[in-house]
Amino acid sequence: MFSxxxxxxxxxxxxxxxxxxxxxxxxxxxxxxxxxxxxxLVFLSNISVLNLVSNEPLHGxxxxxxxxxxxxxxxxxxxxxxxxxxxxxxxxxxxxKLLYLSAEQSDISFTNKETPINIDLSLLNFTKNMPPQIxxxxxxxxFGPVQLTVPEGVFYLYExxxxxxxxxxxxxxxxxxxxxxxxxxxxxxxxxxxxxxxxIAPINSLKKAAIKLSSGDLSARAAISTNRKDxxxxxxxxxxxxxxxxxxLISSQKRLLADISHELRSPLTRLxxxxxxxxxxxxxxxxxxxxxxxxEANQLDQMIADVLQVSRLEAKSQTLAMQKQSLNLIxxxxxxxAKFEAxxxxxQLTITGDASVTISCDEALIASALENLLxxxxxxxxxxxxxxxxxxxxxxxxxxxxxxxxxxxxxxxxCEPFFRQSDARDRVSGGTGLGLAIAKNAITAHNGTLVLxxxxxxxxxxxxxxxxxxx
Amino acid sequence: xxxxxIDDDTGLCELLSExxxxxxxxIQSVHDGEQGLKLAQANDYALILLDVMLPTLDGFEVLKQxxxxxxxxxIMLTAKGEDFDRIFGLELGADDxxxxxxxxxxxxxxxxxxxxxxEHINSLNINTTNKLLVNGVxxxxxxxxxxxxxxxxxxxxxxxxxxxxLCKNASQVVSKEQISEEVLGRRLASFxxxxxxxxxxxxxxxxEHIKTERIKTMRGSGYVFIQxx
Numbered sequence: 001m002f003s004x005x006x007x008x009x010x011x012x013x014x015x016x017x018x019x020x021x022x023x024x025x026x027x028x029x030x031x032x033x034x035x036x037x038x039x040x041l042v043f044l045s046n047i048s049v050l051n052l053v054s055n056e057p058l059h060g061x062x063x064x065x066x067x068x069x070x071x072x073x074x075x076x077x078x079x080x081x082x083x084x085x086x087x088x089x090x091x092x093x094x095x096x097k098l099l100y101l102s103a104e105q106s107d108i109s110f111t112n113k114e115t116p117i118n119i120d121l122s123l124l125n126f127t128k129n130m131p132p133q134i135x136x137x138x139x140x141x142x143f144g145p146v147q148l149t150v151p152e153g154v155f156y157l158y159e160x161x162x163x164x165x166x167x168x169x170x171x172x173x174x175x176x177x178x179x180x181x182x183x184x185x186x187x188x189x190x191x192x193x194x195x196x197x198x199x200i201a202p203i204n205s206l207k208k209a210a211i212k213l214s215s216g217d218l219s220a221r222a223a224i225s226t227n228r229k230d231x232x233x234x235x236x237x238x239x240x241x242x243x244x245x246x247x248x249l250i251s252s253q254k255r256l257l258a259d260i261s262h263e264l265r266s267p268l269t270r271l272x273x274x275x276x277x278x279x280x281x282x283x284x285x286x287x288x289x290x291x292x293x294x295x296e297a298n299q300l301d302q303m304i305a306d307v308l309q310v311s312r313l314e315a316k317s318q319t320l321a322m323q324k325q326s327l328n329l330i331x332x333x334x335x336x337x338a339k340f341e342a343x344x345x346x347x348q349l350t351i352t353g354d355a356s357v358t359i360s361c362d363e364a365l366i367a368s369a370l371e372n373l374l375x376x377x378x379x380x381x382x383x384x385x386x387x388x389x390x391x392x393x394x395x396x397x398x399x400x401x402x403x404x405x406x407x408x409x410x411x412x413x414x415c416e417p418f419f420r421q422s423d424a425r426d427r428v429s430g431g432t433g434l435g436l437a438i439a440k441n442a443i444t445a446h447n448g449t450l451v452l453x454x455x456x457x458x459x460x461x462x463x464x465x466x467x468x469x470x471x
Numbered sequence: 472x473x474x475x476x477i478d479d480d481t482g483l484c485e486l487l488s489e490x491x492x493x494x495x496x497x498i499q500s501v502h503d504g505e506q507g508l509k510l511a512q513a514n515d516y517a518l519i520l521l522d523v524m525l526p527t528l529d530g531f532e533v534l535k536q537x538x539x540x541x542x543x544x545x546i547m548l549t550a551k552g553e554d555f556d557r558i559f560g561l562e563l564g565a566d567d568x569x570x571x572x573x574x575x576x577x578x579x580x581x582x583x584x585x586x587x588x589x590e591h592i593n594s595l596n597i598n599t600t601n602k603l604l605v606n607g608v609x610x611x612x613x614x615x616x617x618x619x620x621x622x623x624x625x626x627x628x629x630x631x632x633x634x635x636x637l638c639k640n641a642s643q644v645v646s647k648e649q650i651s652e653e654v655l656g657r658r659l660a661s662f663x664x665x666x667x668x669x670x671x672x673x674x675x676x677x678x679e680h681i682k683t684e685r686i687k688t689m690r691g692s693g694y695v696f697i698q699x700x
Binding site: 262266268269270271272273274275276277280297298301319321326329333363364367 | 480482483487489490574661662664
């Protein structure tokens with residue numbers, strides 16, 4: 001089985017190596033870009049305050065209208081001989097927009113109504129000699145000038161349109177600098193975060209699913225919205241359909257193995273029965289062949305049982321008969337058989353520590369796991385098999401042999417069904433190639449772990465950890 | 472001695488009847504559950520070999536319905552490794568089980584262990600009024616029945632044998648190995664729970680009449696029938 005180192009490192013490792021994370025890179029780049037843009041805009045808008053007054057030529061009805069107003073003021077000044085002030089205060093004019101009249105030479109000026117205090121109309125005096133135009137300032141827009149001549153002299157007429165509400169950018173400009181900066185930072189931070197998360201989320205989900213898949217969880221899928229249409233969405237969906245296909249293939253292969261094994265039992269039962277009948281009538285010569293047939297049938301029987309057990313354990317359909325049981329009792333039981341077996345091969349079994357602890361387990365399953373590991377150790381040991389028992393928060397059982405060990409790159413594969421380290425290992429020693437797979441799955445079913453490793457001085461070690469479930 | 476075999480594997484039935492008849496048994500075989508149940512209810516067989524996977528009515532259903540009227544000894548033929556089948560069968564009142572594919576010698580040994588009792592009854596029938604009264608439970612060794620205050624307990628053959636063994640050795644620990652060897656006629660396999668299942672069935676049946684516990688479990692060693700409160 002594969003394992004990913006990335007998944008094991010802490011959740012905050014991106015803080016240590018931000019350059020290793022696409023998320024961080026994209027996040028920082030976008031954040032900087034947005035901050036840069038906003039800063040530039042603010043900077044530029046600050047510069048433009050200096051020449052906030054701009055203008056463009058005045059044409060069309062607005063100009064005619066203004067000219068008409070100028071002519072009518074001239075007319076009433078000459079015809080009725082009224083002062084400019086009284087003309088401007090006439091309701092017909094005073095009801096209109098703010099009008100501003102500025103004398104050509106002097107600083108004299110009139111308006112047709114009260115001018116808001118904060119408005120500085122004197123700015124317009126600079127435009128007196130220009131053709132009619134629209135002048136934009138911070139506080140108002142002015143249309144004019146239009147020259148008019150009254151008995152009091154030459155005046156220039158402007159129509160003023162006051163900006164009741166200063167425009168947004170002006171309000172922004174009035175804010176204190178630190179607020180502007182923090183708004184820009186927070187807004188761009190949130191935006192960049194959302195953006196990069198949106199980009200990285202499917203990649204992370206793909207990563208998680210791939211790790212799960214490679215560690216054997218075939219039901220793992222990447223959580224990617226079906227609405228996502230970009231490359232990542234397509235990649236995610238392709239990944240999921242690949243995983244579906246993989247799961248289908250592997251599960252059907254496993255089911256096939258289990259089904260075949262199950263179906264093989266009926267003919268095997270008949271074979272054994274028929275052999276039994278033949279043995280009753282056989283003569284001395286054929287008896288040995290019949291014994292051989294019986295032995296092979298038993299081997300076949302054991303293999304089928306093992307295959308079915310592994311597939312049940314892998315499919316998690318094994319019903320665990322959980323019972324509180326003293327581990328000592330189980331270990332003792334298994335060790336008695338193992339001692340006997342070791343003696344037959346002239347090998348020694350040394351036991352240190354004890355396992356006087358009660359655990360909740362399926363004793364038959366745990367016993368078969370230990371049995372398989374011990375049988376394996378006895379098979380490959382040169383002289384001694386050492387067993388170490390200890391318990392604290394969990395139970396630890398270590399079974400080591402002093403045999404040749406296993407190449408490190410094959411350690412992971414040892415627990416796969418039917419894996420054989422070398423072609424030299426044949427079935428003469430009586431294994432089915434499923435012992436370690438059963439052991440591994442049986443221990444995993446109890447939420448424990450089985451780790452195989454090589455000893456420095458040679459030999460294979462199996463480390464079992466079983467949790468102690470406290471009530 | 473007449474045996475009934477209920478198994479849908481006709482080839483196996485043929486071979487088995489040939490084998491068992493050579494050992495002095497008479498075998499009748501049927502291949503579906505419904506028919507098997509009818510025959511089992513209508514006749515008194517010495518033993519029934521019952522497969523779990525059967526057409527029309529599965530083995531458990533046959534056993535359940537049979538046990539409502541009859542205590543004919545039943546050996547379940549279960550698939551090896553299907554622990555649930557084994558435990559469920561014993562809970563429903565099967566006398567023993569044998570995993571498929573089985574060894575013919577092993578099958579014969581189990582069949583003999585259970586049918587031996589019947590021969591035993593026949594030989595003992597002459598011997599009258601051989602009764603045992605232990606702590607409110609009466610064991611009629613002649614009739615091979617157990618009763619509490621005149622109420623006969625509906626025990627299967629195996630359950631009766633275990634109860635009788637415990638009563639004969641009241642106040643003493645009887646190990647599971649001893650029970651297995653004396654009652655089932657076989658050595659107790661590692662982690663075999665069948666004796667526990669039988670004892671648990673006996674306890675339930677006693678509890679219908681007596682509230683206090685009569686059979687005590689000695690963890691790791693066996694069972695004791697308690698004499699005196």
